[in-house]
Amino acid sequence: MSAETFYVTTPIFYVNDAPHIGHGYTTVMGDILTRWHRQRGERVWYLTGTDEHGQKVLRKAELNGVSPQQWVDQLVDDEWRPMLETLDIANDDYIRTTDQRHIDGSKAFWQALYERDAVYKGSFEGHYSVGSEEFVGEDDVVDGEGDDEGFKVSTLDGSRVEYMSEENYFFRLGDYQQKLLDFYEANPTFIQPESARNEVISFVSRGLRDLSISRSTFDWGIGVPWDDEHVMYVWIEALLNYVTAAGYGVDDERFAELWPANIHIVGKDIARFHAVIWPAMLMAAGQPVPHQVFAHGWLLVGGQKMSKSKANGIRPDEIVDTFGSDAYRYYFARALTFGSDGSISWEDISARYHAELANGFGNLASRVAAMIGKYFDGSLPAAGDLGDAELAVVDTVAEAVRGADEAIEAVAPQDALASIWRIVDELNGYITDQAPWKVAKDAATDEEAAARLATILNTTAEGLRVLAVVLNPVMPKASAVLWDSLGAEPTLGALADQRIDAVATWGRLAPGSTITKPASLFPRIETVETA
Numbered sequence: 001m002s003a004e005t006f007y008v009t010t011p012i013f014y015v016n017d018a019p020h021i022g023h024g025y026t027t028v029m030g031d032i033l034t035r036w037h038r039q040r041g042e043r044v045w046y047l048t049g050t051d052e053h054g055q056k057v058l059r060k061a062e063l064n065g066v067s068p069q070q071w072v073d074q075l076v077d078d079e080w081r082p083m084l085e086t087l088d089i090a091n092d093d094y095i096r097t098t099d100q101r102h103i104d105g106s107k108a109f110w111q112a113l114y115e116r117d118a119v120y121k122g123s124f125e126g127h128y129s130v131g132s133e134e135f136v137g138e139d140d141v142v143d144g145e146g147d148d149e150g151f152k153v154s155t156l157d158g159s160r161v162e163y164m165s166e167e168n169y170f171f172r173l174g175d176y177q178q179k180l181l182d183f184y185e186a187n188p189t190f191i192q193p194e195s196a197r198n199e200v201i202s203f204v205s206r207g208l209r210d211l212s213i214s215r216s217t218f219d220w221g222i223g224v225p226w227d228d229e230h231v232m233y234v235w236i237e238a239l240l241n242y243v244t245a246a247g248y249g250v251d252d253e254r255f256a257e258l259w260p261a262n263i264h265i266v267g268k269d270i271a272r273f274h275a276v277i278w279p280a281m282l283m284a285a286g287q288p289v290p291h292q293v294f295a296h297g298w299l300l301v302g303g304q305k306m307s308k309s310k311a312n313g314i315r316p317d318e319i320v321d322t323f324g325s326d327a328y329r330y331y332f333a334r335a336l337t338f339g340s341d342g343s344i345s346w347e348d349i350s351a352r353y354h355a356e357l358a359n360g361f362g363n364l365a366s367r368v369a370a371m372i373g374k375y376f377d378g379s380l381p382a383a384g385d386l387g388d389a390e391l392a393v394v395d396t397v398a399e400a401v402r403g404a405d406e407a408i409e410a411v412a413p414q415d416a417l418a419s420i421w422r423i424v425d426e427l428n429g430y431i432t433d434q435a436p437w438k439v440a441k442d443a444a445t446d447e448e449a450a451a452r453l454a455t456i457l458n459t460t461a462e463g464l465r466v467l468a469v470v471l472n473p474v475m476p477k478a479s480a481v482l483w484d485s486l487g488a489e490p491t492l493g494a495l496a497d498q499r500i501d502a503v504a505t506w507g508r509l510a511p512g513s514t515i516t517k518p519a520s521l522f523p524r525i526e527t528v529e530t531a
C-alpha cells in the first residue's frame, strides 16, 4: 500500500437483515469501481462488512434464544460472507464491528474526542427507533395507524419509536454547522450527486443540534472508554468502521497509508450520517475527511422501494442462480443510473441478458473465434494494411475506452458501459459490413481476398481483446473465458495485468496465437419464469 491507495467502502450492513439486492447493488458498484481502478494499475483497498451491535440485534438474539455473539457469528457465516461470493466481489477487507481491532480503534477514537472536549455528559429525553437505530426528533414523531395503532411512529421511515429517558454522552455537533457549510463549499464534490449535496446543505443550513452518542440501558455495544456504564450509540460506532478497518489506534502505519478514504458509497437514506455527522466527528478528532460520499438511489420493484420487510425483498442469489453473477453485475450497472432511483424487473433483466449479453456480446465472441477456427485453423492471422473501415474501428475503440474511463472517474458506471457497448456495436456492424464469410469464398484463389480476410478477423479479434480488458471489472468470469479463447495470456500476460491506458493500442495480440471457441458466454435461457 502507499499514500495513493484508492480506498473505497460500502456501508456496513445490519447483520440482522437478510441480504437483498439493495445491499447487493451497493456492493457490486463498489466492486466495479475498485476493479476498474486496479485495472488502471492503481493500488486499491475495498472494504465492506457488517454492523453487529445495538438493541435491535440484542433483541433478535434473545428472541432466538442465543447469545448476541453467537447470533451475529451465524449470520455473518450463513448470510453475509456468502453474498460476497454469490456476487463475485473482490473485497480486500471485511470488517465486523465485533472485531477486536474495531473495538480497540473505536475506543481510541472516543478517547481522542474526549480529550479534545468534543463530548460531554447530559441527559436525553425523547424518541428512539430501535428498528432503524435512530433518535427521532419530536417533529418527526406521529401517531401510528393501522397495524401501528396505539404506537408512535417515525415519519422518516415509518418505524415504531419508543420514548426513552437516559443519561447519555453528547457530541458537540452544534458547533459544526458553519465548519461543515464552509467545507461543502470548498469541496463541491464531497457529497454527490448534486441532489444529495443540495439536500445535505439545506439540512445543515437549518441548524444542527448536539447529538446523543451513547446508550446506558443495555450492553450489546462497545463500552465508552472512561465510563463503563455506557455503550457507544450504534450509528456512531458503525461510522468508525471506516477508520478502524484502516488501522486507526491500532496500526499507525496502515492508517497513514489508507486514510482518508477516497469514496464512501452509501444509499441516499444514510447520506446525512456520512456527510454531516461523520465529517464533523473526524474534524473533532483532528483527522482528515474522506474525499467523497456518493449516495445512490433506491431500487424500486413494482414501483416501490425494495426492502426486506416488504414482500418485494429479493435475494441476490434468486437472480444469480438464473442469470449468473456476471449478468447480475452488468444489469445493475447498466440499467440504472447510479445516484438516481431506478426500477428493475425480471423481464427487463431477461430482455437485456438476451439482447445485449447473449446476442450482442457473447455471439460476437463466438462468431469471431469460429471463423478464425474455420478459415485459419484457429491461428490468429496477421493483419495487412488497415483500410478506412479498420481505422474507424480503431478510432471508435480508443474513444470508447477513454469515455468509459472518464465515466468511472465520474462514478457513472452506466455511462462507462454505454461507452464500452459502442465497441460491441461497432464490431458487430463491421462484421456485417465486411461479410468475412463472403470474402472467404474467394480467399482460396485470390491472394488479395485472403489478405483481406486475415485483416478483418485480426481486427475483430483485437476488438475482442479490448473488450475482455474493459469488461473485466464488470464481468470477470466472461472476460476470463474470452481472454483464454483469444490465446492472449502466453504473450500478453494475465488479464488482470492489462492496463486501461494501454489497452486501445492496436495490434497487441501476437499473430499465430491459438484462438479457441469459448464456451458459450451467455447461453440462452429458455425457461425464464416471470417473477
Ligand code: MSP
Pocket: 010, 011, 012, 013, 014, 015, 017, 021, 022, 023, 025, 026, 051, 238, 239, 240, 241, 265, 266, 267, 268, 269, 270, 297, 298, 299, 300, 305, 306, 307
Ligand atoms: N448499518 C447501517 C449502515 C452503517 S454504515 C456506517 C445500515 N445498514 S443497512 O443494512 O440498512 O444497509 C443500508 C444500505 O443498504 C443502504 O445505504 C444502501 O446502500 C443499501 N440498500 C438497502 N436497501 C436499498 C434499496 N432498496 N435500494 C438500494 N440500496 C439499498 O443502514
